[in-house]
Amino acid sequence: MAKGKPSQAEPAACRLYLVTPPALEPAAFAPLLTEALDSGDVACVQLRLKDCSDDDIRRACDLLRPIAQEREVAFILNDHPRLARETGCDGVHVGQTDTPYRDARKILGNDAIVGVTCHDSRHLAMLAGEEGADYVAFGAFFPTATKTAEYQAEPELLRWWSELMEVPCVAIGGITADNCAPLVTAGADFLAVVNAVWGHAQGPAAGVRALNAAIEAALAGSAG
Numbered sequence: 001m002a003k004g005k006p007s008q009a010e011p012a013a014c015r016l017y018l019v020t021p022p023a024l025e026p027a028a029f030a031p032l033l034t035e036a037l038d039s040g041d042v043a044c045v046q047l048r049l050k051d052c053s054d055d056d057i058r059r060a061c062d063l064l065r066p067i068a069q070e071r072e073v074a075f076i077l078n079d080h081p082r083l084a085r086e087t088g089c090d091g092v093h094v095g096q097t098d099t100p101y102r103d104a105r106k107i108l109g110n111d112a113i114v115g116v117t118c119h120d121s122r123h124l125a126m127l128a129g130e131e132g133a134d135y136v137a138f139g140a141f142f143p144t145a146t147k148t149a150e151y152q153a154e155p156e157l158l159r160w161w162s163e164l165m166e167v168p169c170v171a172i173g174g175i176t177a178d179n180c181a182p183l184v185t186a187g188a189d190f191l192a193v194v195n196a197v198w199g200h201a202q203g204p205a206a207g208v209r210a211l212n213a214a215i216e217a218a219l220a221g222s223a224g
């Protein structure tokens, strides 16, 4: 996701979408983010801070946003369209119980990226796509300890969506280098990950490299 919408990204068939850990200390996290982004192909970073004050989010945006944007990686804020606009983020991700898509779009304008959680639902995804969402996110595909996931999605959903629709789809939930191949071959445009990168035993750079290699291998396997 260059500094444009996912639909305007360069033609790689599936790219990485990094979501930050839900709690972080910006100054300590900045070098980890830099390391991750300098180690391979990343389309997008989502700042996903939970149980933080608006000022904490502002501070994190001010420090982390330039690291992504200077590398032409889109910087998206989770949940907070007004803060996303105020802090110069490239867009926002909203869930089904967050600010509705339409309001988020009004706040951020037509040039911003607005992505929408659609869980395991074709119906929600079609609504979001019709309303103008820049991407729809499906999940969780695998068990995850990062969030209590109430919905479970299957790769077939990605296949159905990507065969019928132009709007890019993001897969999320428990994705690792070892399990991502079926999502890539089913047509996910982006793989969104938290633990597979920030919790990687050899550090975030190794996490990005492993996921990049797994995506490439899956694409090569499905092309043959």
Ligand SMILES: Cc1ncc(COP(=O)(O)OP(=O)(O)O)c(N)n1
Binding pocket: 019, 046, 048, 078, 079, 093, 094, 095, 096, 097, 098, 115, 117, 137, 138, 147, 170, 172, 192
């Ligand atoms: C890319 C992406 N997909 C899904 C989510 C989940 O959003 P939501 O359902 O609003 O839950 P929270 O992340 O806000 O806890 C996401 N953040 N990003």
Ligand SMILES: Cc1ncsc1CCOP(=O)(O)O
Binding pocket: 019, 139, 140, 143, 144, 145, 146, 147, 149, 172, 173, 174, 175, 192, 193, 194, 195, 196
């Ligand atoms: C934010 C979110 N939404 C659905 S699952 C999830 C967490 C993904 O984290 P991980 O990649 O560590 O499973």
Ligand SMILES: [Mg+2]
Binding pocket: 078, 079, 093, 094, 095, 098
């Ligand atoms: Mg949310």
